[in-house]
Amino acid sequence: MDLDAVTKHSTLHAKPNGLILQYGTAGFRANAEHLDHIMYRMGLLAVLRSKQTKSTIGVMVTASHNPEEDNGVKLIDPLGEMLAPSWEEHATCLANAEEQDLQRVLVGISESEAVDLQQDAFVVIGRDTRPSSEKFSQSVIDGVTVLGSQFHDYGLLTTPQLHYMVYCRNTSGQYGKATTEGYYQKLSKAFVALTKQVSCSGDEYRSLKVDCANGIGALKLKEMQHYFSQGLSVQLYNDGTKGKLNHLCGADFVKSHQKPPEGMEMKPNERCCSFDGDADRIVYYYRNEDGQFHLIDGDKIATLISSFLKELLLEIGENLNIGVVQTAYANGSSTRYLEEVMKVPVYCTKTGVKHLHHKAQEFDIGVYFEANGHGTALFSKAVEMKIKQLAKELEGDKGKAAKMLENVIDLFNQAAGDAISDMLVIEAILALKGLTVQQWDALYMDLPNRQLKVKVADRRVISTTDAERQVVTPPGLQEMISDLVKKYKLSRAFVRPSGTEDVIRVYAEADSQENADSLAHEVSLAVFQLAGGIGERPTPSFCG
Ligand code: NG1
Ligand code: ZN
Numbered sequence: 001m002d003l004d005a006v007t008k009h010s011t012l013h014a015k016p017n018g019l020i021l022q023y024g025t026a027g028f029r030a031n032a033e034h035l036d037h038i039m040y041r042m043g044l045l046a047v048l049r050s051k052q053t054k055s056t057i058g059v060m061v062t063a064s065h066n067p068e069e070d071n072g073v074k075l076i077d078p079l080g081e082m083l084a085p086s087w088e089e090h091a092t093c094l095a096n097a098e099e100q101d102l103q104r105v106l107v108g109i110s111e112s113e114a115v116d117l118q119q120d121a122f123v124v125i126g127r128d129t130r131p132s133s134e135k136f137s138q139s140v141i142d143g144v145t146v147l148g149s150q151f152h153d154y155g156l157l158t159t160p161q162l163h164y165m166v167y168c169r170n171t172s173g174q175y176g177k178a179t180t181e182g183y184y185q186k187l188s189k190a191f192v193a194l195t196k197q198v199s200c201s202g203d204e205y206r207s208l209k210v211d212c213a214n215g216i217g218a219l220k221l222k223e224m225q226h227y228f229s230q231g232l233s234v235q236l237y238n239d240g241t242k243g244k245l246n247h248l249c250g251a252d253f254v255k256s257h258q259k260p261p262e263g264m265e266m267k268p269n270e271r272c273c274s275f276d277g278d279a280d281r282i283v284y285y286y287r288n289e290d291g292q293f294h295l296i297d298g299d300k301i302a303t304l305i306s307s308f309l310k311e312l313l314l315e316i317g318e319n320l321n322i323g324v325v326q327t328a329y330a331n332g333s334s335t336r337y338l339e340e341v342m343k344v345p346v347y348c349t350k351t352g353v354k355h356l357h358h359k360a361q362e363f364d365i366g367v368y369f370e371a372n373g374h375g376t377a378l379f380s381k382a383v384e385m386k387i388k389q390l391a392k393e394l395e396g397d398k399g400k401a402a403k404m405l406e407n408v409i410d411l412f413n414q415a416a417g418d419a420i421s422d423m424l425v426i427e428a429i430l431a432l433k434g435l436t437v438q439q440w441d442a443l444y445m446d447l448p449n450r451q452l453k454v455k456v457a458d459r460r461v462i463s464t465t466d467a468e469r470q471v472v473t474p475p476g477l478q479e480m481i482s483d484l485v486k487k488y489k490l491s492r493a494f495v496r497p498s499g500t501e502d503v504i505r506v507y508a509e510a511d512s513q514e515n516a517d518s519l520a521h522e523v524s525l526a527v528f529q530l531a532g533g534i535g536e537r538p539t540p541s542f543c544g
Pocket of ligand 2: 064065159276277278279280281
């Protein structure tokens with residue numbers, strides 16, 4: 001390691017004095033002004049991680065659904081997964097080291113992780129469409145090359161595409177070809193094979209309106225659409241030619257405001273969906289004849305997918321274990337429906353896809369979704385091999401079901417939640433089952449809910465347990481929340497520090513919107529009071 005060169009280049013990516021940032025739920029995120037040193041240093045760290053794992057490591061420059069002025073970066077581990085927790089700590093240490101300590105911290109990480117510095121390294125880089133992203137990916141490359149390592153810059157990619165590339169490269173191409181072309185071909189081939197079997201010819205399933213959040217999803221869908229146009233035609237809205245990234249549009253806006261994005265023309269009962277800024281989340285929605293807006297979030301997507309998979313397994317007579325993984329944000333009605341009606345075991349993990357992803361890997365088939373629309377389905381290697389075998393051997397209806405399952409496995413991104421892949425899975429399932437968007441929505445009724453944010457001086461004063469459903473500190477807060485919850489019917493509430501914003505998040509659900517709103521407001525006041533709220537006290541108008 002040429003440490004002098006590291007220091008010399010570091011002066012070109014100077015750390016603002018006193019700035020402390022943490023590797024959070026999805027890497028580093030902040031206003032782009034504060035991030036150049038982080039990018040350079042994550043280039044350095046990716047090289048060390050690559051040497052240690054003897055694998056290709058990914059670096060994605062994006063701040064997902066955050067405003068355009070923000071940016072962020074995260075590292076992708078060898079199997080396309082999120083960075084291992086011990087390396088998240090190294091990332092935080094390296095990011096916060098003052099210039100004079102940089103060499104010492106780098107050497108410290110190499111020693112504690114027994115990194116063989118002679119080992120070759122390879123890093124792949126992707127970025128979203130933010131104005132600051134191109135320059136930042138150059139800063140990452142500076143960090144990679146100063147350590148003498150090789151890299152490939154994919155340029156503009158969706159986050160899940162980079163996860164896919166990393167996975168392909170570390171499995172000798174067995175998962176697919178590590179190019180955008182390879183990604184488009186793999187997914188489209190599976191989608192077209194699935195939808196060819198659709199017996200009803202209704203045009204209803206042939207078209208879909210997609211709000212791309214003025215982000216990278218628009219560019220990639222435009223490139224991809226002719227590959228699957230036999231099965232589906234997509235109309236793109238908020239494609240980045242006019243509006244600002246994530247501004248009044250995108251999956252996060254639609255989910256949190258529970259209303260349609262700007263710029264979308266919705267006719268009654270038309271199926272529409274929204275991606276987020278880096279295309280790793282998707283939510284669906286429609287308006288009924290009365291103009292009422294209906295949101296179909298990640299929970300209902302998980303329900304549709306798991307019921308379809310369960311039916312296929314029944315058809316081929318295989319008793320494989322399916323599990324659904326959610327977080328505390330899952331609507332109570334979805335959990336009840338999955339457990340009581342579908343008889344599928346449901347598990348709850350902490351927020352953050354890495355937690356859901358790891359839990360889902362414990363099953364033969366693990367379906368995981370955050371309520372906000374980030375998720376996928378994972379199939380164990382043994383299951384994948386078995387289904388491939390059955391697809392060859394079985395005949396008649398059983399053979400048809402096995403082939404469908406084989407294509408479904410190929411259609412899901414096994415490395416990360418992926419809006420494009422999920423969209424194609426959902427479209428295929430709706431067409432194959434002959435379900436309209438209203439019929440899908442009617443599987444169960446969501447409980448009215450409300451999410452709020454409270455600003456506090458230090459969000460770390462709140463710690464939680466039981467997959468974030470119970471507060472441990474500050475003392476007395478959980479008791480207050482429990483007492484408030486008792487005042488309402490079908491109610492539930494919890495609070496947790498955000499991993500991507502400097503706020504405490506509050507969630508409440510109850511039997512009516514009014515009650516969910518007032519419970520959320522009361523819990524916000526309790527947080528403000530006991531956890532050191534700053535700024536304006538939460539008022540009831542806070543809701544909505
Ligand atoms: P935080 O800020 O930790 O709540 C948010 C989302 C997560 C996840 C990350 C990464 C909610 C309530 N939280 O995390 O689910 O998607 O961003 O993007 O939606
Ligand atoms: Zn995202």
